[in-house]
Amino acid sequence: MKPFNLIKDIIEKRGAIEEVYWVACGGSLIDLLPAHMLLEREARRIVSGAYTAREFCIAAPKRLGEHSLVVACSHSGNTPEVLDACHLACERGAKVVALTDGAESKIAQGAWTCWVYPWGADVPASEVPSGIAPLLAAELLDQQEGFADLPDLYRGVDTMDEVLPAAREKVNAELGERFAALCQDHPFLYILGSGPNFCQTYGFAICSLMEMQWQSCSYIHSGEYFHGPFEVTEPGVFYFLQMGSSEYRAMDERALAFLSDHTDTLMVLDALEYGMDKVPASVRAYLDPVLFYAMNVELRAARGKAFDHDPDFRRYMGVVSY
Amino acid sequence: MKPFNLIKDIIEKRGAIEEVYWVACGGSLIDLLPAHMLLEREARRIVSGAYTAREFCIAAPKRLGEHSLVVACSHSGNTPEVLDACHLACERGAKVVALTDGAESKIAQGAWTCWVYPWGADVPASEVPSGIAPLLAAELLDQQEGFADLPDLYRGVDTMDEVLPAAREKVNAELGERFAALCQDHPFLYILGSGPNFCQTYGFAICSLMEMQWQSCSYIHSGEYFHGPFEVTEPGVFYFLQMGSSEYRAMDERALAFLSDHTDTLMVLDALEYGMDKVPASVRAYLDPVLFYAMNVELRAARGKAFDHDPDFRRYMGVVSY
Structure with a gap:
């Protein structure tokens, strides 16, 4: 999957996304937070929120709905709180994109878009959540509002593959x-x-x-x-x-x-x-x-x-x- | 000062507030966070953000502007990071309301609205930031979008004065x-x-x-x-x-x-x-x-x-x- 195509497809099918919620637990939530901060800082119209999944389910934002995008992440793909959050988001009409390493997991069987990512020290930064999430945020921002730093972000993510071994x-x-x-x-x-x-x-x-x-x-x-x-x-x-x-x-x-x-x-x-x-x-x-x-x-x-x-x-x- | 009147006056003079930023440091930031969470959860249009003041100045949201309300808090009234944030917000055209216990402090001399609050175990909950901030959030929400729980919140804040001594x-x-x-x-x-x-x-x-x-x-x-x-x-x-x-x-x-x-x-x-x-x-x-x-x-x-x-x-x- 490619961030550009995924976001383009979402906007074409749903119209403009008004709010993005980044929902996961522990280490998976951690990988989504920089994308949330990118949108909070750079967006003029798109709203962004980040939640540990259980809290998202207990106190879901009132504005969660058909113009919302929920990006969820569960590394195993079986985290109950994250599955609950995906179901809740679907019930509210939101578009859900779930990131997981678990190709055979529960989250990969849901009625939502699932992005299965590989894992390991040799996997390029652009193919794991800490690279995917900021690229999704930046693509959404660029395609809806414009984001001048988008090429830098793609270049930067690729540069990480040179930086990390040393x-x-x-x-x-x-x-x-x-x-x-x-x-x-x-x-x-x-x-x-x-x-x-x-x-x-x-x-x-x-x-x-x-x-x-x-x-x-x-x-x-x-x-x-x-x-x-x-x-x-x-x-x-x-x-x-x-x-x-x-x-x-x-x-x-x-x-x-x-x-x-x-x-x-x-x-x-x-x-x-x-x-x-x-x-x-x-x-x-x-x-x-x-x-x-x-x-x-x-x-x-x-x-x-x-x-x-x-x-x-x-x-x-x-x-x-x- | 009364939350109802303050918010009414802001809306009358500026038109609808599109985003609220809660900006402070340490203990003062802590007192603002529940108000931020109330808006994140309950608002359908108002956007809310919360920042430690230095981070707000380093990476101010692009959307900060004339339709923004910045609620700042500095207990002493002399916290440099909070003063910087108030100045930055003013330069960007935002409405600034500063809460402080320091009637003679620097923040009380700024070109913004200053709410000087009393302090001490006997001061009613409605008169300190942990009571004022949620009431400001709830008033803004009620006056712009409606908030059915507003009377409960006023009642609840007053009830805290009965709850705390015991x-x-x-x-x-x-x-x-x-x-x-x-x-x-x-x-x-x-x-x-x-x-x-x-x-x-x-x-x-x-x-x-x-x-x-x-x-x-x-x-x-x-x-x-x-x-x-x-x-x-x-x-x-x-x-x-x-x-x-x-x-x-x-x-x-x-x-x-x-x-x-x-x-x-x-x-x-x-x-x-x-x-x-x-x-x-x-x-x-x-x-x-x-x-x-x-x-x-x-x-x-x-x-x-x-x-x-x-x-x-x-x-x-x-x-x-x-």
Whole structure:
């Protein structure tokens, strides 16, 4: 499937889309959030909302209807909350596009459009949700309102395929062992980031660390840090700062200056030193999350090795009933 | 100032408001978020966005303009990021309403409407931002589109003044000492909540605990909990669950069931046992945050007493430069 064709087809069949809802859970929701932020920032008419699927079902927006597009994502394709959300959206007359890796899953059998994506470190960025979602948002925006940065976004997504292999090597060489060692000495850490990349600040916390490593941590927005959370900073408290490469970076730089002075336990991953300078500046904000997701994967693997904790092992998810 | 009159005057002078942006930092942003969620859920035409002020300035929505209303809040009235956001909004032609406790502050001197509010445990809920903001949202919605729950919301806000004194006594009698004792035995805790009240889940973490008690913690959405974070749960890990009283409660109940089985260190504050049953069911979702804020204040005070850590003491905020 191609974002251009999919969006063109939707508009031809339904007329203009008035609102887009990005609906998923956990890691899949995280991959949709930058697309939501792109529309919130750039659109003059299209409305955008993002919801964890259960909350979407409990309190669906009144305006959800025939002129709405719901982009849902379930990696397995069997997440009950996401299936419920797709059914609800259909009942309300909305157009539903479901992204999944599960070609044989429940979500692939629904009465909606299903985009089955491949998965793995070698799959191009344009073929997984973190690339597909911003391209869908940008195509919708371009075809309905115009979006001058669309060519940059396509170019940027493709550039990620050049950026990631070297970035993976670099993070393993420079940060992997230190991260694992710091986790051994600290039962808890704070992760900071901002802008669209804050989704991967949250993602590093809830997916890579809490879920896959049983490592306690918290996630703080670099801009919000100065309005409360910084009071907890002192030597010995472990901070991991995700420095973005876009205009949002100013917030991360301010956090860097403060953290450098007020803790002795700081790790920094600067996207500009990991290849994001090759990505058009106009769209870096929406692609930093692609870089940081890949870096999160390497760092959790490094920790997993040091702790003998396989990131694929679960004690509850899909194991017990809940 | 009265929400009805303020909104009526804005609409008379400007015509219909097309979008509302809620802009502040930290605790002040937290007080605006339920109003944003009310509009996202209930409005058929009005668009709503919420931003930490620095991010609003870095990436202001393209649609920000003459038909926009920006509701800003700075408790002190001197928060530089919020002042910048007010100036930016004015330059773009938006109507700005600034809420502050600082009658002599910078934000009270701006070329915009300023609503100076009183502060303190005895001030009616209708006169502080957590009451004012949902009433502004509801008035705008009612005057432009109709909002059947508006009378319930006014009644609910007033009911909070009856609910809070007894709730404060109850939380101190039943949870204060235990919370402080658990903090002494646990360097870290997780706070869970959902829906509009998730703002106070975040608020308990970043304001009451990180800022005012230098207590490390994290905040997890009860619906998202099952999509990653629950893997970190085990006996000895300290959880504090904020059980809401509204339709979002279903997510908190599911978390309660899992937590009850998988940790031995759980504190629950159930809004329905703290008086929220007296509030009209239709608007409880937007007023649970008023209850939980008041409970957060009592719990941090109880911890502060046990740790000899005055919640008003700061080592960085307003003390060092940053």
